[in-house]
Amino acid sequence: MTTDTTTQDATPGAPASGEAVLDARGVTMRFGGLTAVRNVDLTVNSGEIVGLIGPNGAGKTTFFNCLTGLYVPTEGEVRYRGQVLPPKSFKVTAAGIARTFQNIRLFANMTVLENVLVGRHTRTKEGLWSALLRGPGFHRAEAASRERAMELLQFVGLDQKAEHLARNLPYGEQRKLEIARALASEPGLLLLDEPTAGMNPQETRATEELVFAIRDKGVAVLVIEHDMRFIFNLCDRVAVLVQGEKLVEGDSATVQGDDRVIAAYLGEPFENAPGDEEVAEVEAAEANAEAGETAESAEAGADATAEATDADADATAEAADSDAEAADSDAATTTDAAPGKENDR
Ligand SMILES: Nc1ncnc2c1ncn2[C@@H]1O[C@H](COP(=O)(O)OP(=O)(O)OP(=O)(O)O)[C@@H](O)[C@H]1O
Known part of the structure; x- marks a missing residue:
């Protein structure tokens, strides 16, 4: 994966490298008496990564739904190229806009590869009869689809897990798979709804690199995210929605320094280069994890010694019981650890 993760190359405010891929004008979405999105304009140019941020309930996902045909906006117009x-x-997917969802929506009992193949259906021309009769055209199309799906899995780093069931993937990899499936429709614009939600710092960092790599492949990206470090490190431009309205739009520095954004959402400005901070955070987390493992194994060794001493003092039969219990308790901890971690997300 060729990645360009320098903030400089994705410099906020840098001249747009292309024409408008997405042009949303005056988008308003009302649900009865509630106006969830009010008169929002937003453009994404080719080669850009644009962020959409705002407090909970600001209307971000509703706006995404208006862009992707899930909702028909009450007012306004959305153009793609x-x-x-x-x-x-x-039809929006076929036109060239793909998306991922805030809550992962994979086919849990299908394999990783099958999930990506499902994402290719808008790009396969073989019709129903061809599929039923399974003629040479169908087999050629199927082979090409599988080849492309495997390329995408390699791109996101999941090719070794192509035959695993989606539900058995760790959380971070499920999010990657969602992205691979979205890319399978060969979009010109990818919409990501909270792609790092529930991720640890390493997974977030990897997602950041993946989004840069997607941009480098010529796919423009519009991303909703609450992780401000991720957003300000990644995006060329950031738009802020508050109570359905676009409050501010600009480069990272402009948005971070805007008093209204600080008051409504950020709290206080980020200082220093977010990229450096994030790298330091990831390194610290990795060092902590290593230190934790070492401490755990030292503790386990000490426990074992203490148990052995106790056992010597007790009757032999009792010592055997105590060992067996200790082994059971260790086994239970190991088994519980992974699901517990998963549930934390
Ligand atoms: N289908 C719907 N029917 C009625 N109200 C809705 C519907 N979808 C969203 N809303 C309301 O619209 C407002 C905006 O919600 P939305 O989910 O778009 O916000 P958001 O910015 O994506 O929030 P979050 O960051 O928590 O995901 C909320 O008040 C929400 O309750």
Whole structure:
């Protein structure tokens, strides 16, 4: 994966490298008396990574749903490469916009590869009869789809797990798989809804690199995220929604320094280069994890010695019982540790 993770190359405010891929004008979405999104304009140019931030309930996901045909905006218009988008999500995908969801939506009982193949259906031309008759055209198309799906799995680092069931992947890899599946429709614009939610710092850092790599492949990206370090390190431009309205739009420095954004959302400005901070945080987390492992094994050794001493003092039969119990208790800890960690997310 060729990645360019320097903040400089994704410099906020740098001239847009291309024409508008997405052009949303005056988008308003009302649910009865509630206006979730009000008169929002947003453009994403080719080669750009744009962030959409705002407090909970600000209307970010509703706005995404308006862009992807899940909702028909009450007012306004959304264009993709100059064409008004049809109000049907599969047609929006076919036009060139793909998305991931805030809550992972994979086919849990299908393999990793099958999940990506599902994502390719808008790009396969073979019709129903071809699929039923399984003629040479179908087999050629299927082989090409599998090849492309494997390329995408390699791109996100999941090719070795192609035959695993999606539900058996760790959380961070499920998010990667969602991205691979979205990319399978060969989009020109990828919408990511909280791609790092529940991730640890290492996984977040890897996702950041993946998004840069996607941009480098010519796919523009619009991303919703609450992790401000991630957003300000990644995005060329950031738009801030508050109570359905766009409060501010600009480069990272402009947004971070805007008093209204600080008051409504950020709290206090980020200082220093977020990239450096994040690297330091990841390194510290890795060092802590290593130190934790070493301490755990030292503790385990000490426990074993203490138990052995106790056992010597007791009757032989009792010592055997005590060892067996200790082994049971260790086994229970090991088994519980992984699911517990998963549940924490
Ligand atoms: N289908 C719906 N029907 C009625 N109200 C809705 C619907 N979808 C969203 N809303 C409301 O619209 C507002 C914006 O919600 P939305 O989920 O878009 O916010 P958000 O910025 O994505 O929040 P979060 O960061 O928590 O995901 C909220 O008040 C929400 O309750």
